[in-house]
Amino acid sequence: MGAESVRAIAAADDLELVAELGSGDALDTLADAEVAVEFTRPDVVLDNIEWCVGHGVHVVTGTTGFTPERLDTVRGWLADSPGVGVAVVPNFALGAVLMMRFAETAARYFESVEIVELHHPQKVDAPSGTARLTAERIAAARSSAGLGAIPDATSSELEGARGASIDGIPVHSVRARGLVAHQEVLFGAAGETLTIRHDSFDRASFMPGVLLAVRSVVARPGLTIGLDPLLDR
Numbered sequence: 001m002g003a004e005s006v007r008a009i010a011a012a013d014d015l016e017l018v019a020e021l022g023s024g025d026a027l028d029t030l031a032d033a034e035v036a037v038e039f040t041r042p043d044v045v046l047d048n049i050e051w052c053v054g055h056g057v058h059v060v061t062g063t064t065g066f067t068p069e070r071l072d073t074v075r076g077w078l079a080d081s082p083g084v085g086v087a088v089v090p091n092f093a094l095g096a097v098l099m100m101r102f103a104e105t106a107a108r109y110f111e112s113v114e115i116v117e118l119h120h121p122q123k124v125d126a127p128s129g130t131a132r133l134t135a136e137r138i139a140a141a142r143s144s145a146g147l148g149a150i151p152d153a154t155s156s157e158l159e160g161a162r163g164a165s166i167d168g169i170p171v172h173s174v175r176a177r178g179l180v181a182h183q184e185v186l187f188g189a190a191g192e193t194l195t196i197r198h199d200s201f202d203r204a205s206f207m208p209g210v211l212l213a214v215r216s217v218v219a220r221p222g223l224t225i226g227l228d229p230l231l232d233r
């Protein structure tokens with residue numbers, strides 16, 4: 001993603017690429033940058049954000065592994081640097097953003113829902129950040145609609161067979177050679193199902209969203225979560 005972003009930024013007429021960093025490089029190289037695009041690993045992303053916020057560099061990150069607690073940590077740093085913006089975007093693909101929006105809309109109408117996310121086998125985290133955010137949004141929509149727990153009579157289970165539970169929504173992770181990034185949200189009600197599916201077949205799918213976030217974050221101090229607030233403006 002870093003290499004793909006470097007190519008996209010270098011090709012954009014209104015942006016200037018000032019640095020490219022890997023794991024062996026000092027963050028000081030970023031001091032002249034207005035915005036840092038951060039695609040690394042869940043175990044290092046917070047240190048990178050802390051450095052950037054402390055040095056007045058806006059951040060666009062797509063790195064996964066963000067929990068509500070980690071987001072609160074970022075909010076705390078931003079409170080001390082009120083002019084700085086950080087955009088944490090679990091999925092930059094427009095279709096994925098819409099898939100989450102449509103799933104949130106459908107959530108109130110269906111008794112059952114499960115998420116299946118499918119990725120390439122190099123992915124280090126499970127479930128995906130996209131699945132996590134989708135589950136959180138579906139759970140919030142179900143709760144405001146007064147829906148209770150998802151019906152499930154399972155009383156005996158091999159551990160993991162029913163997936164991970166995120167805010168009560170079952171999430172299943174598949175890793176297979178040949179996949180890039182895919183997700184299905186399966187809704188069920190009496191006599192019908194609705195499946196909302198998104199497929200990224202190429203990492204080029206993420207670049208329009210990365211560029212949109214880079215252009216937007218400088219005018220959005222504080223924390224922005226997901227691409228949704230940046231669309232339709």
Ligand SMILES: NC(=O)C1=CN([C@@H]2O[C@H](COP(=O)(O)OP(=O)(O)OC[C@H]3O[C@@H](n4cnc5c(N)ncnc54)[C@H](OP(=O)(O)O)[C@@H]3O)[C@@H](O)[C@H]2O)C=CC1
Binds near residue numbers: 021064093
């Ligand atoms: N939001 C979105 O739309 C998307 C998000 N992602 C997420 O982005 C993250 C990265 O994915 P991906 O690019 O596939 O992963 P890769 O493993 O291909 O790349 C990770 C990169 O992070 C670099 N890195 C590791 N540690 C540091 C550090 N301390 N400082 C600077 N750079 C570091 C590595 O550099 P080096 O090679 O020098 O070691 C490596 O190039 C994952 O969390 C993934 O889930 C992925 C796709 C889309």
Ligand SMILES: O=C(O)C1=N[C@H](C(=O)O)C[C@H](O)C1
Binds near residue numbers: 130181
């Ligand atoms: O690791 C990936 O590849 C991806 N990671 C993000 C996630 O975890 O949701 C976004 C996309 O699914 C690709």
